[in-house]
Amino acid sequence: xxxxxxxxxxxxxxxxxxxxxxxxxxxxxxxxxxxxxxxxxxxxxxxxxxxxxxxxxxxxxxxxxxxxxxxxxxxxxxxxxxxxxxxxxxxxxxxxxxxxxxxxxxxxxxxxxx
Amino acid sequence: xxxxxxxxxxxxxxxxxxxxxxxxxxxxxxxxxxxxxxxxxxxxxxxxxxxxxxxxxxxxxxxxxxxxxxxxxxxxxxxxxxxxxxxxxxxxxxxxxxxxxxxxxxxxxxxx
Numbered sequence: 001x002x003x004x005x006x007x008x009x010x011x012x013x014x015x016x017x018x019x020x021x022x023x024x025x026x027x028x029x030x031x032x033x034x035x036x037x038x039x040x041x042x043x044x045x046x047x048x049x050x051x052x053x054x055x056x057x058x059x060x061x062x063x064x065x066x067x068x069x070x071x072x073x074x075x076x077x078x079x080x081x082x083x084x085x086x087x088x089x090x091x092x093x094x095x096x097x098x099x100x101x102x103x104x105x106x107x108x109x110x111x112x113x114x
Numbered sequence: 115x116x117x118x119x120x121x122x123x124x125x126x127x128x129x130x131x132x133x134x135x136x137x138x139x140x141x142x143x144x145x146x147x148x149x150x151x152x153x154x155x156x157x158x159x160x161x162x163x164x165x166x167x168x169x170x171x172x173x174x175x176x177x178x179x180x181x182x183x184x185x186x187x188x189x190x191x192x193x194x195x196x197x198x199x200x201x202x203x204x205x206x207x208x209x210x211x212x213x214x215x216x217x218x219x220x221x222x223x224x225x226x
Contacts, residue, residue, distance in 0.1 A: 004157075031212055042218035043158070043203070050212065058213065090157050096212070101146060103205075103214060105157030 002027045004106035006091050012112045013081055021076045021109050023091030030096040032074040033058070033103070034066065036087040043090070049074055050096070081113045116141050116206050118217040126223045127194055135189040135220045137204035143182045144206040149189050152201045152219065161202075162189075194224045 004025045013019055025032065033048040035058075045058030049068040063085055065077040074093075078085060091106040121136040137147070146165045150158035164171045164180045164187065171178045177190040191198050201219040208215060 033213075035216075040218070043216040045213060045215075048213060059215075088155075092157075094212075101148065101163055101207075102160040103148075103158075105159070108155065108157055110155075 002104065004091055004093055004104050006089075006106040006109050008109060009107060010110050012114065014114055015082055016080050019078050019081060019111075021078075021089060021091075021111070023074045023076065023106060024072050025074075025091075025093040025104070026072065027093060027095065027104065028071065029093035029104075030071070032068065032091065032093045034064070034074070034076045035090045035092065036060065036085075037090060037108075038087050046076070046089075081111075083113050085111065086113050087111060116144070116208060116215045118204060118206060118215060120202075120204060120217040120220045122220045123218070124221045124223070126225060129194060129196060129224050129226050131194055133191040133194050133198070133222055133224070135202050135204075135222065137187040137189065137217055139185050139206055143185065146207065147178075147180055147187050148205045148214070149176075149178060149187075150203045150205060150216075152203060154201075158203055158216075191222075194222075196224045196226050198222060199224050 007022045030051045034046040035043045047066040049055045089109045092103045094103045117140040119138045148163045149161045152158040164178045175192045179188045201221045203219045204217045205214045
């Protein structure tokens with residue numbers, strides 16, 4: 001089954017404690033992206049990657065890091081989480097060949113930073 | 115960057131009626147526009163894509179229109195059902211990029 005998986009699904013942590021949210025897709029997609037979703041603000045892009053070792057900032061990259069060492073994986077790293085990073089996070093992927101513009105989203109990771 | 119407005123935060127309609135959701139954008143006209151459905155606490159799911167040279171696209175009970183002069187897309191659900199209750203997001207690509215910018219969504223409630 002074609003899917004994007006994220007782990008963990010729920011995470012409660014404390015300010016300053018480094019964490020990683022993993023994202024993996026099994027569709028051989030080149031493009032992967034991270035979004036955060038907050039009430040009243042909608043979905044905002046954090047980082048995206050066009051392929052292995054190619055990443056770029058989205059609209060709200062401050063406080064986040066990403067890496068793309070393998071095509072299927074795109075982890076999101078919070079080196080020193082703060083309460084304003086409490087949010088619902090989504091990973092997404094899409095293929096870049098042809099006219100396939102559809103983005104596939106993961107189930108989401110609900111992060112609470114206290 | 116592109117600004118997107120989905121005109122209603124929430125829309126309540128009676129079962130069986132047609133729901134119409136609006137997506138307006140400013141700045142440049144995109145090559146295409148997408149609509150997604152999102153259920154509470156879950157990731158968005160792709161529904162339809164319409165290209166700039168298409169006026170209308172249909173998929174079962176869904177219909178999307180795209181007016182590049184008005185810079186507007188309309189999303190219609192005919193014969194609406196309570197199962198159609200969800201938040202609907204429109205999304206547009208950035209100029210010359212693969213990034214998608216999403217509207218804040220319209221929460222549709224279909225009342226039995």
